[in-house]
Amino acid sequence: xxxxxxxxxxxxxxxxxxxxxxxxxxxxxxxxxxxxxxxxxxxxxxxxxxxxxxxxxxxxxxxxxxxxxxxxxxxxxxxxxxxxxxxxxxxxxxxxxxxxxxxxxxxxxxxxxxxxxxxxxxxxxx
Numbered sequence: 001x002x003x004x005x006x007x008x009x010x011x012x013x014x015x016x017x018x019x020x021x022x023x024x025x026x027x028x029x030x031x032x033x034x035x036x037x038x039x040x041x042x043x044x045x046x047x048x049x050x051x052x053x054x055x056x057x058x059x060x061x062x063x064x065x066x067x068x069x070x071x072x073x074x075x076x077x078x079x080x081x082x083x084x085x086x087x088x089x090x091x092x093x094x095x096x097x098x099x100x101x102x103x104x105x106x107x108x109x110x111x112x113x114x115x116x117x118x119x120x121x122x123x124x125x126x
Contacts (some may be wrong), residue, residue: 012087013072014062019047019086022054028061036061043086050114056093057111059086 017036018035022026026044028037037044040061047057062070063080071086091111092100099107 012060012062012070014060014070014075014084014087017043017059017061017086019043019054019055019057019059019088021050021056023049024048038089039081040084041084042082043084052114053095054093055089055090055095055111055114057086058090058092059088061086 015036016031017040018029020029026047027035028040028044028047033097043061046118047055051066061075061084062072063074063084065074075084088111091107092098094110094114098117099110
């Protein structure tokens with residue numbers, strides 16, 4: 001299972017994160033600017049594996065139960081950070097180019113094309 005999935009319009013209850021990659025450096029930042037990269041190493045490693053020089057991804061860190069359903073209490077009460085996944089909502093920057101003015105479909109496709117080829121296609125953004 002990969003650490004980046006797609007929300008596909010589903011309401012997700014987790015921690016909102018901005019995943020920032022610049023070269024080899026990856027940061028996972030909360031809305032308030034806290035750096036949670038070390039808390040969510042699996043997500044940071046997945047972002048580092050994307051085929052790009054830099055990117056900024058808006059998403060939600062979630063932990064799923066045995067049925068694959070995101071369950072917020074697993075993050076809050078059980079602190080299951082190691083198994084968390086990033087459900088990517090939006091690609092805001094890619095290789096130094098701001099994409100906010102581009103159509104959503106183009107941004108979604110750009111993220112899917114950066115996905116490592118060894119990752120399952122059912123978990124690719126889209």
